[in-house]
Amino acid sequence: MTTTDATDTTDTTDATGRPLLDVRGLSVSYHRRGKGTPAIRDVSLDIRPGETVALVGESGSGKSTLGRAVLGLTPATRGTILFDGQDVTHAAGARRRELSKSVQAVFQDPNGSLNPALTVGQTLAEPLLVHSRDERSVVLERIREVLALVGLPGEAAGRYPRQFSGGQRQRIAIARALVMSPRLIVCDEPVSALDLSVQAQVLNLFTTLQRETGVSYLFISHDLAVVRHLAQRIVVLYRGDVVEKGTTEEVYADARHPYTRRLLAAAGIEGAPAPSAR
Amino acid sequence: MPDVSVLRRVLRRVLRRPRIAIPAVILLLELIASFGARWLAPYPPQQADFTAALAGPSAKHPLGTDRLGRDVLSRLMYGGADTFREIAIAVVITLVVAVPLGLVIGLRRGPLDAVLMRTADVVMSIPGIILLLIVLALFAQSMTAAMVVIGLLSVPGMMRVVRSATLTVGRETYVAAARVSGLGTWRVARRHVLPRITGLILVNAALACVGTLLIASGINAIGLGVKPPAPSWGGMMADASQTLNESVWPAIPTGGLIAVTAAALIVLGDGLRDMLAERWSGASAAAPARRRRASGPAVAAAAVPESDDAWLPAEPNPVVRLTGVTVTADTAAGAVDLISDVSLTVGQGRTVGLVGESGCGKSMTGLALLGLLPNGARVSLGTVEIDGVDVGSFDAVKWRALRGGTIAFVSQEPMVALDPLFTIGHLLREAVRTHEKLSRRQATLRARELLTQVQIPDPDRVLKLRPSQISGGMAQRVSIAVALAGRPRILVADEPTTALDVTVQREIVQLLRTIQRDTGMALLMISHDWDVIAEACDTALVMYAGQVVEAGPTDRVMTAPVHPYTRRLLAANPRLAAVGEPIPTIPGTVPPPGQWPVGCHFADRCPDRVDRCTQAPIALTRPGDDVVARCVLAGEELEVSS
Numbered sequence: 001m002t003t004t005d006a007t008d009t010t011d012t013t014d015a016t017g018r019p020l021l022d023v024r025g026l027s028v029s030y031h032r033r034g035k036g037t038p039a040i041r042d043v044s045l046d047i048r049p050g051e052t053v054a055l056v057g058e059s060g061s062g063k064s065t066l067g068r069a070v071l072g073l074t075p076a077t078r079g080t081i082l083f084d085g086q087d088v089t090h091a092a093g094a095r096r097r098e099l100s101k102s103v104q105a106v107f108q109d110p111n112g113s114l115n116p117a118l119t120v121g122q123t124l125a126e127p128l129l130v131h132s133r134d135e136r137s138v139v140l141e142r143i144r145e146v147l148a149l150v151g152l153p154g155e156a157a158g159r160y161p162r163q164f165s166g167g168q169r170q171r172i173a174i175a176r177a178l179v180m181s182p183r184l185i186v187c188d189e190p191v192s193a194l195d196l197s198v199q200a201q202v203l204n205l206f207t208t209l210q211r212e213t214g215v216s217y218l219f220i221s222h223d224l225a226v227v228r229h230l231a232q233r234i235v236v237l238y239r240g241d242v243v244e245k246g247t248t249e250e251v252y253a254d255a256r257h258p259y260t261r262r263l264l265a266a267a268g269i270e271g272a273p274a275p276s277a278r
Numbered sequence: 279m280p281d282v283s284v285l286r287r288v289l290r291r292v293l294r295r296p297r298i299a300i301p302a303v304i305l306l307l308e309l310i311a312s313f314g315a316r317w318l319a320p321y322p323p324q325q326a327d328f329t330a331a332l333a334g335p336s337a338k339h340p341l342g343t344d345r346l347g348r349d350v351l352s353r354l355m356y357g358g359a360d361t362f363r364e365i366a367i368a369v370v371i372t373l374v375v376a377v378p379l380g381l382v383i384g385l386r387r388g389p390l391d392a393v394l395m396r397t398a399d400v401v402m403s404i405p406g407i408i409l410l411l412i413v414l415a416l417f418a419q420s421m422t423a424a425m426v427v428i429g430l431l432s433v434p435g436m437m438r439v440v441r442s443a444t445l446t447v448g449r450e451t452y453v454a455a456a457r458v459s460g461l462g463t464w465r466v467a468r469r470h471v472l473p474r475i476t477g478l479i480l481v482n483a484a485l486a487c488v489g490t491l492l493i494a495s496g497i498n499a500i501g502l503g504v505k506p507p508a509p510s511w512g513g514m515m516a517d518a519s520q521t522l523n524e525s526v527w528p529a530i531p532t533g534g535l536i537a538v539t540a541a542a543l544i545v546l547g548d549g550l551r552d553m554l555a556e557r558w559s560g561a562s563a564a565a566p567a568r569r570r571r572a573s574g575p576a577v578a579a580a581a582v583p584e585s586d587d588a589w590l591p592a593e594p595n596p597v598v599r600l601t602g603v604t605v606t607a608d609t610a611a612g613a614v615d616l617i618s619d620v621s622l623t624v625g626q627g628r629t630v631g632l633v634g635e636s637g638c639g640k641s642m643t644g645l646a647l648l649g650l651l652p653n654g655a656r657v658s659l660g661t662v663e664i665d666g667v668d669v670g671s672f673d674a675v676k677w678r679a680l681r682g683g684t685i686a687f688v689s690q691e692p693m694v695a696l697d698p699l700f701t702i703g704h705l706l707r708e709a710v711r712t713h714e715k716l717s718r719r720q721a722t723l724r725a726r727e728l729l730t731q732v733q734i735p736d737p738d739r740v741l742k743l744r745p746s747q748i749s750g751g752m753a754q755r756v757s758i759a760v761a762l763a764g765r766p767r768i769l770v771a772d773e774p775t776t777a778l779d780v781t782v783q784r785e786i787v788q789l790l791r792t793i794q795r796d797t798g799m800a801l802l803m804i805s806h807d808w809d810v811i812a813e814a815c816d817t818a819l820v821m822y823a824g825q826v827v828e829a830g831p832t833d834r835v836m837t838a839p840v841h842p843y844t845r846r847l848l849a850a851n852p853r854l855a856a857v858g859e860p861i862p863t864i865p866g867t868v869p870p871p872g873q874w875p876v877g878c879h880f881a882d883r884c885p886d887r888v889d890r891c892t893q894a895p896i897a898l899t900r901p902g903d904d905v906v907a908r909c910v911l912a913g914e915e916l917e918v919s920s
Contacts, residue, residue: 058779059750071458100460112451117473123452126469127459165867166636176455195635195806197850200861207860222779225853229861266780268809268853 018085019046020216021070021184026079028065039065040240042079047184050210052217054231054248056224056263062240063220067186070218071105072096083184101131104177108189110169114161120147120172121157127179146175149212150205167198174205181213188220203229225267228252236260291553298549301542308539312358321349323356323509332525341531344514345521350531357509361494364425368490369483371429372436377479379433380440381467385448391441398434406431410493414502421494421503428493432486439482443475477551484547488540495536511536597768597800598624598647598685602660605639605646607871609654614872616642616655617824622802624768627794629801631815631832633808634847637868639824640804644770647802648687649677665767683713686766690773692753695760696745702729702756703741709763728759731796733789751782755789762793768800775810787813808851812836820844823869823879826898829906840907843880878909886911 026043040062047053057063068074070081072091081089083103091099107113114123124143128134134142144154150171161169170190177185187206191199207230209215221227227234227248234251236244236259243257255261293299311318320340327347334342341350383391409431410424417423447453448471456466497503498512506513511532518529600623605616617639624630632640645651647662649669662669664684672680681687689695696705706725710716716724722741729737732755745753754774761769771790775783787810794801803814811818811832818835820828820843828841839845846864848854855861866883875881877892884891890910901912 058781068454071454073454073457097460097462100458103458105455105458107451107455109451113455115450115452115456115470118469126456126461130460130462130465168867173455176459180459191852196808196852197635197806197847197864199852200850200855200863203852204860204863225780228857229852229855262781266784 017048019082020049020051020084021045021047021218022082023066023070024080024082026066026069026081027077028062028069028074029077038077038240040069040237043235043237043240043242044079045235045242045245047216047218049183049216050214051233052206052210052219052231054219054221054227054234055237056221056227056234057237058222058263060239061237063222063237064188066237067105067188067218067220071103071186072099097130100127101180102183103186104180104182104184105186105188106170106173106177106190108193110166110173110193111161113173114169116161119158119160120164123161123172124157124176124179127176131180142179146178149178149209150175165198167194167201170194170198170202171205174202174209178209178213178215182215184216184218186218186220189222190219191226192221192223199226206230223267224252224263236263295549295553297545298553301546301549304538304542305546308358308535309362311355312362315352315355315359319349319352319355321352323353324348324507325352332521332528334525334527342527344517344528345524350514350528353509353514354511354532354535357504357511357514360421360504361491361511364421364494365487365490367422367425368429368432369486371426372432372486373479373483375430376433376436377440377472378467380437381444381471382463383437384441384444385453385463385467385471394437395441398437401431401434404431410497411502414497419502419505421497424497424503425490425494428490432489436479436482436486440475440479443478444471447471447474473554477554480550480554481547484543487543491536491540491543596623596625596663597665598622598802599663600643600647600660601663603643603646603657603662604659605642605651605655606658607652607655609872611872613658615658615824615874616871617646617821618874619660620646620821620826621660622819622826622829624800624802626767626800627798628817629791629794629803629815631803631805631811631818632821633805633811633818634821635806635868637823637870638821640806640821641772642824643821644687644772644802644804648681648685648770650681650687683764684767686761686764686769688754688758688761688769688771688774690776692750692757692777693745695757696753698745701742701744702748705745705756706741706759706763709760713764724763725759728762729756731762731793732756732759733792734759749782750778751785754778754782754786758786758789758793762797765797766799768802770802770804772804773806774803775805775807783807783810784813790814808836808848809853820847823874824871825879825908826906827880827908830904834904840901840905840912841880841909842884842886842911846883 023043023045026040027038028040029038043062043066045053045055055063055066065074069076072088076089079089080087083099088095088099114120121140121143124146125139128139128142140157143157147154147156152168152171152175156164156172161172164172174190190206191202194202203226206217210217217230219227219230224234231248233247234244235242236251236257238257238259244251244255244260251260252264255264292302325348327343329347330339330343331345331347332343333339333347336342339349339351341354343349344353379394383394406428410427413423413427414420444467453466453470456470461469494503495510495512495515498510499516501513501516504510504513514532515529515536518532522529601621603620604618606613607616620639620643622630622643632643634640642651642655646657647664649672651657657670664680669677669680696702703722703725706728707718707721710721710724710728714724725741726737729740734740734752734755740748740752740756745756748756758774769790774790775786778786790801790803791814793799801814803810805811815832818830818832819826820835820841822843828835828839828844835844836848839848843864846862849862850864852861864883869875869879869882875892877894878884878887878896881887881891888910896908896910898906898908899912900906905912
C-alpha cells in the first residue's frame with residue numbers, strides 16, 4: 001500500500017501544479033432492473049490544493065452523485081478519479097480507509113448527518129478510532145481542537161446532537177470532517193438547509209478553515225449566490241452533463257449556457273458586475 | 279460482578295415503567311418457579327393421589343389435580359424448565375444467525391444479498407411441520423434437535439426484518455458520513471445501525487419466543503416431544519383435553535399459563551422497544567404535565583396586551599386579526615411562553631410576511647392561527663379572530679369546518695404533505711369532496727381546474743401520476759392546489775420555497791401572487807428568506823425570540839430598517855453580501871423559549887446595547903408613520919437619520 005505524504009496538510013502550493021483531485025470522463029449509472037440510467041455523463045473536473053471548485057446544478061442534475069462517487073459511496077461506471085496522482089476510482093477496503101484520512105465530507109442535512117444516539121464526542125472520535133491507536137487523552141485533545149476550530153466550546157463533546165441548533169450541528173459535522181486533517185472536503189449542499197443568517201456564519205467558517213489549514217473544497221450547491229463567496233472556479237451540471245466551466249469571474253460575467261443564465265437570474269445577480277479576483 | 283449502582287439505576291428505570299415491570303416480574307416468577315421446582319414445588323411431578331383425581335383448587339392442591347390425581351401446580355413448575363430451555367435454544371439460534379446476516383447484507387447489498395435472499399425464499403417455502411416430524415423421528419424425539427430446526431427455520435424471516443430495517447437506517451446521512459470517516463461495514467453496523475434497530479429486533483424476538491412456545495407445546499401435546507409421564511405444558515394440555523367431559527378445570531391453569539406467558543413476552547418486547555427509542559429520540563413516554571391545566575399565563579406581569587397594529591393600512595375587511603397573542607406550553611419545567619404578545623392583521627388580498635431566524639416563533643404564530651398548536655401548547659393571552667369571529671372557544675368540529683374551507687396551509691416539505699400511495703388525481707378529488715358535494719366526474723373536473731390554476735401544463739397527465747413521479751417544484755404546486763381546493767380566504771404558507779431549487783423558488787412565489795390577484799385570498803407568508811419576503815409581501819413583520827421586533831411596509835423594512843436585529847439579519851444575507859470579504863453575521867444564537875431575558879430579547883447579541891435595554895420589558899413603539907419597532911433606540915435613531 002502506498003501512501004504519499006497523506007498526512008501533510010500544510011503544503012498548499014503544489015510546485016508541480018498537479019491537481020489534488022482529478023476527475024476524468026466520469027460516468028455513473030444507477031441500475032434499475034438491468035437498465036442503466038446515467039446520472040452523470042463524461043464529467044471532468046480538477047481541484048488544486050487549497051482551491052475551492054463549486055459544482056452547481058438543480059436537484060436531479062447529478063451533482064450529488066459526482067460527490068458520492070468521489071467519496072466512494074457510489075461506484076463509477078466509466079472514467080477515472082485520481083487523488084494526488086493515484087487512481088482511486090475503485091479503491092475499496094484498506095485503500096479506501098487510508099484514503100478517508102485525506103478525503104472527507106460535509107452533508108446537507110444537519111439533522112440526519114449526526115447519529116442521534118451518540119454524543120458529539122463519540123461522533124468526533126470515530127475517525128480517530130479507525131485510523132490510529134492514540135491514547136484517550138490524545139483523542140480528547142484532538143476533539144477539543146477541532147471543536148475550537150469550528151467555534152464550539154469543549155464541553156459540547158459531552159452533549160447529544162438534539163441539544164444543538166441546526167447551525168451548530170452543521171459546525172459539528174464540519175468538525176468531524178476536520179478531525180483527520182483532510183486535504184479535500186466534499187461539501188454537499190452544506191448550507192442550504194440553514195437560515196440565511198446561519199448560512200453566512202458557516203460560509204465564513206469554510207473560508208477561515210481553508211485559510212488556516214489549506215484544505216480544498218468540492219462545494220456542491222444549487223445556489224450561485226452562495227458559491228461565489230467561496231469558489232475560485234465553477235462547474236455547472238445540467239441533467240448529468242457539464243454545460244459550463246470556468247473561473248467564478250468568467251461564469252458571472254459571461255455565462256454562455258442558457259441554464260447558467262437562468263441560475264444567475266434566480267440568484268438575483270443578473271447583470272451584476274463581475275466580482276473582483278480574490 | 280456488575281456495579282451495584284448501575285444495576286440499581288437500570289432497575290429504577292425499569293420499575294418506573296409498568297409496561298416493562300409487570301411482564302418482567304411475571305416472567306421472572308415463572309423462571310424461578312420452573313428452575314427451582316425441585317425445591318419449591320409442593321409435590322414431585324409424578325406423585326399420584328388417585329383419591330383426589332380431577333379435583334378443583336384446594337388448600338392441598340392450589341391449582342387442583344389432573345386425571346391421575348397429580349398436583350397441577352407442581353407439574354407446571356417441573357414442566358416450565360423444559361419450556362423455557364426450548365424457547366431459548368430456538369430464539370438464540372435465530373438471533374445469532376439472522377441478525378449479523380441481515381445487517382451485513384442490508385449494508386453491503388451486492389451478490390451476497392441476492393444469494394442469501396433467494397436462499398431465504400427457498401427455506402421459507404419448506405413445510406416446517408413435516409421437517410419437524412422427520413427430525414423428531416430421526417433424533418428419537420429430541421426436543422433439542424426440534425428446537426434447533428425451529429430456530430433455523432425462523433432465520434429467513436428475522437433476517438429479512440433486520441435487512442429491511444438496516445436498509446432504512448443505512449440511508450441516513452450519518453451512515454454515509456461514518457463510511458466516509460473510514461468505518462468498515464461491521465463497525466458501521468455495530469455503532470450506527472444496531473442501536474437503532476434493537477427495539478425492532480426485540481419485538482420480533484418476543485414474537486419468535488411466543489411462536490416457539492406454541493409450537494413446542496403443540497409437539498408435546500401430540501406426544502412427539504417430552505415423553506409422558508414426564509411433565510410438559512403441552513402434554514398437560516393434551517391430558518386435560520382427554521377429560522374435558524368430566525372436568526374443565528385442569529385445562530384452565532395450563533392454558534392460562536401459556537396464554538399469560540405469551541402475553542407477557544409480547545408486552546415486554548414492546549415496552550423494551552419504547553424504552554430504547556426514547557433514549558436517543560429524547561422524547562419521554564412518561565411525559566409529565568401534558569394534561570395538566572395550567573391555571574394562568576406564564577408571565578403575570580406586564581400582561582397588558584398591546585394591540586398596536588394601527589400602522590397597518592386600514593383594512594376594510596380583515597380576514598385574520600391576531601391581538602396580543604401569547605402561546606404558552608406546559609413543560610416538565612413549568613409553563614413556558616413560545617410566542618409573546620403577537621399582533622397582526624391580514625386583509626383580503628393582502629400578504630403579510632413573517633421573517634426571522636429558526637426558533638423565533640414564526641411557525642408557532644402560523645399554527646396558532648390555524649388552531650394546530652402542538653400538544654400541551656395553547657393561546658394563553660390575546661385573541662385570534664378569523665372573519666371577525668373569535669375562535670378562542672372553538673372545538674374540534676368548528677375548527678374542522680374552518681380549516682381547508684376558510685383557512686388553508688402549505689408547508690415546507692411538499693412531498694411529506696402528499697400521500698405517496700395515491701395518484702395526484704385521487705388526492706385532489708378527495709380534497710375537493712371534503713368541501714363540496716360533487717360527483718366523481720365533477721370532482722375530477724374541479725381537480726383539473728385546480729391544476730390549471732397552479733399553472734401545471736398538461737394537467738390530465740399529471741392527475742394520473744403519483745407524488746414520487748414528479749419534481750419538488752411540481753409537488754409544491756400540487757400541494758398548493760390541494761390547499762386551494764376549499765377556496766380558502768386565507769392561506770398560511772410556512773417556508774413554501776425553502777426546500778426548492780433557487781430557479782423554482784421564484785416561480786412558486788409568483789404563482790402565489792397570481793392566485794391572490796385572481797381570488798382575493800389573504801396570505802400569511804412565513805420565511806427566513808428576504809428575497810421571498812421582498813417579492814411576495816406588502817407588509818413585513820420581523821420576529822425575534824417569540825416577539826415581533828419590527829413591522830412596516832416591506833419596502834421600508836428592507837431599505838430603512840430600524841431595529842438592530844432587522845439590520846443585522848438583512849446584512850447577513852449571503853446573496854447581498856460583498857464577495858471577497860467575510861459575510862456579516864450575527865454572533866451567538868437565538869435564546870430558546872424559557873431563557874428569554876427580562877429586557878430586550880436581542881440585547882445579548884446587539885452591538886448597540888445600552889443599559890436601558892436589559893432592565894425591563896421593551897414595548898412596541900411607533901416612532902414613524904410606517905414604523906413599529908421594539909427598541910429603546912428606535913425613536914432617537916430615526917430623528918438622527920432623518
